[in-house]
Amino acid sequence: MKVLISQYIRTLKERNELDLLLPNLLLSMDIVPLFTTQTGTRQYGVDIAAIGKDPEDGVRKIFLFVIKQKNLGMAEWD
Numbered sequence: 001m002k003v004l005i006s007q008y009i010r011t012l013k014e015r016n017e018l019d020l021l022l023p024n025l026l027l028s029m030d031i032v033p034l035f036t037t038q039t040g041t042r043q044y045g046v047d048i049a050a051i052g053k054d055p056e057d058g059v060r061k062i063f064l065f066v067i068k069q070k071n072l073g074m075a076e077w078d
Contacts, residue, residue: 019047019067026050031063 012018023033031052048065 014067022048022065022067023050026052026063029055034062 009018009021012021019036023036026033026048029052031050034049034051036048046064047067048063050063050065051060052063053059054061
């Protein structure tokens with residue numbers, strides 16, 4: 001099932017698909033989006049900011065997400 005979901009998410013477009021799905025996925029993990037993507041506003045490189053407990057260590061953290069359709073590595077980041 002994870003493979004199927006992963007493949008489906010990879011087919012989503014960045015705008016009006018992936019950016020609409022991610023906040024709902026975060027909420028299902030008890031991570032609350034503080035703001036989400038908006039067209040025409042300055043976001044300083046962050047599409048979604050959210051706050052909640054990190055599933056790996058249980059510590060409350062701020063999560064910053066950049067939504068891109070393809071893989072984004074350090075070489076492309078700059």
